[in-house]
Amino acid sequence: VADDQLTYQNQQIQRLRRLLGRRSARVDEGAFVIEGPGLIGEAVDGGWEFEAQYVAPGGEPIRGAGPVRYLADGVIERVATTEAPQPILAVAKVRSCELPAPAGFLVVADRLADPGNLGTILRSAEAAGAACVALTPGSVDPFNPKVIRASAGAVFHVPVVVASIEEVSAQGWRTIGTSSHLGEPYTELELSSPVAIVVGNEASGLADDAPVDGWIMIPHQGRSESLNVAMAATVICFDLARRGNNLGGQAANR
Amino acid sequence: VADDQLTYQNQQIQRLRRLLGRRSARVDEGAFVIEGPGLIGEAVDGGWEFEAQYVAPGGEPIRGAGPVRYLADGVIERVATTEAPQPILAVAKVRSCELPAPAGFLVVADRLADPGNLGTILRSAEAAGAACVALTPGSVDPFNPKVIRASAGAVFHVPVVVASIEEVSAQGWRTIGTSSHLGEPYTELELSSPVAIVVGNEASGLADDAPVDGWIMIPHQGRSESLNVAMAATVICFDLARRGNNLGGQAANR
Numbered sequence: 115v116a117d118d119q120l121t122y123q124n125q126q127i128q129r130l131r132r133l134l135g136r137r138s139a140r141v142d143e144g145a146f147v148i149e150g151p152g153l154i155g156e157a158v159d160g161g162w163e164f165e166a167q168y169v170a171p172g173g174e175p176i177r178g179a180g181p182v183r184y185l186a187d188g189v190i191e192r193v194a195t196t197e198a199p200q201p202i203l204a205v206a207k208v209r210s211c212e213l214p215a216p217a218g219f220l221v222v223a224d225r226l227a228d229p230g231n232l233g234t235i236l237r238s239a240e241a242a243g244a245a246c247v248a249l250t251p252g253s254v255d256p257f258n259p260k261v262i263r264a265s266a267g268a269v270f271h272v273p274v275v276v277a278s279i280e281e282v283s284a285q286g287w288r289t290i291g292t293s294s295h296l297g298e299p300y301t302e303l304e305l306s307s308p309v310a311i312v313v314g315n316e317a318s319g320l321a322d323d324a325p326v327d328g329w330i331m332i333p334h335q336g337r338s339e340s341l342n343v344a345m346a347a348t349v350i351c352f353d354l355a356r357r358g359n360n361l362g363g364q365a366a367n368r
Numbered sequence: 369v370a371d372d373q374l375t376y377q378n379q380q381i382q383r384l385r386r387l388l389g390r391r392s393a394r395v396d397e398g399a400f401v402i403e404g405p406g407l408i409g410e411a412v413d414g415g416w417e418f419e420a421q422y423v424a425p426g427g428e429p430i431r432g433a434g435p436v437r438y439l440a441d442g443v444i445e446r447v448a449t450t451e452a453p454q455p456i457l458a459v460a461k462v463r464s465c466e467l468p469a470p471a472g473f474l475v476v477a478d479r480l481a482d483p484g485n486l487g488t489i490l491r492s493a494e495a496a497g498a499a500c501v502a503l504t505p506g507s508v509d510p511f512n513p514k515v516i517r518a519s520a521g522a523v524f525h526v527p528v529v530v531a532s533i534e535e536v537s538a539q540g541w542r543t544i545g546t547s548s549h550l551g552e553p554y555t556e557l558e559l560s561s562p563v564a565i566v567v568g569n570e571a572s573g574l575a576d577d578a579p580v581d582g583w584i585m586i587p588h589q590g591r592s593e594s595l596n597v598a599m600a601a602t603v604i605c606f607d608l609a610r611r612g613n614n615l616g617g618q619a620a621n622r
Binding site for chain 2: 301348
C-alpha cells in the first residue's frame with residue numbers, strides 16, 4: 115500500500131460506510147456519498163458542494179468533485195453499495211431547499227418507502243419540468259444511494275424539500291391527490307398551474323382523508339393493481355408538461 | 369421427508385431449475401415457471417394452461433394451476449429466483465399469439481435487453497389498453513422470471529408476439545419510431561389508430577434507419593438522458609389511451 119492510499123481501517127473510510135448505510139449519519143453530518151463518475155458528474159453539473167473524492171486504483175479524479183484522496187486496492191469493493199463498483203466515490207454536502215413560490219407544478223411524495231420508486235419519480239419530475247419534489251416526513255431519504263442511482267442523477271437537478279401536504283398548501287399551491295378510486299380522470303380536470311400533485315405510499319396509497327383540494331385518478335383497462343406509484347407519477351408529470359403547466363411552460367414545443 | 373414430497377434431486381425439480389434459468393429450455397419445452405401465488409393467480413385469471421404446481425411446506429395449492437406436487441423442506445429456496453421465495457411455483461405452457469389485425473395501438477420493443485424494462489412496458493401497455501406487445505427477435509424473453517415479476521402479471525393479460533418491425537408493417541399497422549432526437553414531439557402528431565409505437569434497445573436506441581413510417585420524440589427539460597425506454601413507453605401508451613386510441617377506446621372515460 116502506497117503512503118498516500120487509504121486502507122479500510124482509516125477513519126475516512128469508516129465514515130464513507132456510515133454515510134452510505136445510515137440515514138441518521140447523513141442527517142447528523144449533513145453529507146452523503148455519490149458512487150461512480152456518471153452520478154458524481156451530474157452533481158458537479160448541478161453545482162453541488164463536495165467535501166472530498168475517493169479514487170480507487172484505475173479511477174480518475176473528477177474536476178469539481180473536491181480534494182482527491184486515494185484508496186488502497188480492494189477498499190472500494192468493501193465500501194460501495196453496488197456489486198461491481200466503479201472506481202470513485204465522492205462526499206457531497208446535503209443541500210437544503212425551500213418550497214418554491216407557486217408556479218408550474220410540483221410533486222408531493224407522501225411517505226414513499228421504495229428507493230426505486232422515489233428515484234423514478236425524481237427522474238420523471240425533473241424531465242417534465244417540475245418546480246420541486248416535496249417529500250413528507252417519513253419518506254425514504256433522497257440521499258439514499260439506491261435513490262440517487264434510480265434517479266439517474268435527477269436528484270441533483272430538481273429541488274427536493276421535506277414538507278407536509280399542509281405546508282405545501284400553506285405556501286399557496288393547489289393540492290391534488292392521486293387515487294385508484296377517488297376523483298375524476300386526470301384527463302377531465304383542468305389542472306392549471308400552480309398545482310401540486312400528491313402521490314401516496316406504495317402499500318397504503320394516499321389516505322382518503324388526506325388534506326388535499328381535489329382528487330384525480332388514472333383510468334386504466336382491466337386489472338385493479340395495474341399501475342404503481344412511479345408509473346402514475348410519470349404519466350401525470352408528462353401530461354402536465356404536455357399541457358404547458360410546467361416551469362418554463364410549453365416544454366412540449368421545445 | 370414424507371413419501372409424497374419431492375426432494376432436490378428429483379428430475380422434476382431439476383427441470384424447474386432449467387426452465388427458470390435457461391431461455392433455451394423454455395423454448396425447447398414450450399413451458400415456463402411462475403413464482404408465487406399472486407403471479408400464478410394472474411395467469412389462472414388470464415386463462416393460461418398449467419402443467420403442474422409445486423407447493424412447499426406452508427404453501428397452499430391454487431385452484432386452476434394444475435396437478436399438485438409437494439416439495440420437501442428447503443427445496444424451493446434452492447430453485448426459486450428470489451431471495452425469500454413464496455411457497456409455490458407452477459409450470460405453465462407457453463402460449464403463442466398472432467399479430468392482431470390493426471385496431472387501437474400496439475407497442476413494438478426492438479431488441480429490448482433489460483427484464484425490468486420489458487416488465488414495465490408490458491404493465492403500461494396492458495393498463496393503457498394496448499392490443500399487443502410485439503418483441504423483435506433478439507429481445508429478452510417475456511417468460512424470463514424477472515420479466516414476469518416486473519410485469520406484475522401483465523404478461524398474462526396482454527398478447528405478446530415475436531415479430532419484426534417489417535412484419536408489423538406488413539400486417540397493416542402504421543409504425544412510429546420513438547427517438548431522443550428524430551421526429552416531432554408526440555403531442556404534435558395525430559397518432560390515430562391503428563398505430564404501432566416502436567421503442568428501441570436501452571443502449572443503442574432504435575436505429576435511425578429503422579423501417580418505420582414516422583418518428584416521434586418526447587420533449588423534456590434539461591439533461592439529454594433523462595428518460596429511459598420504459599418511462600417513454602409509459603408516457604406514450606397513456607397518451608394514446610387519453611386520446612381514445614386504445615382497444616375499447618375512451619378508456620379515459622371509464
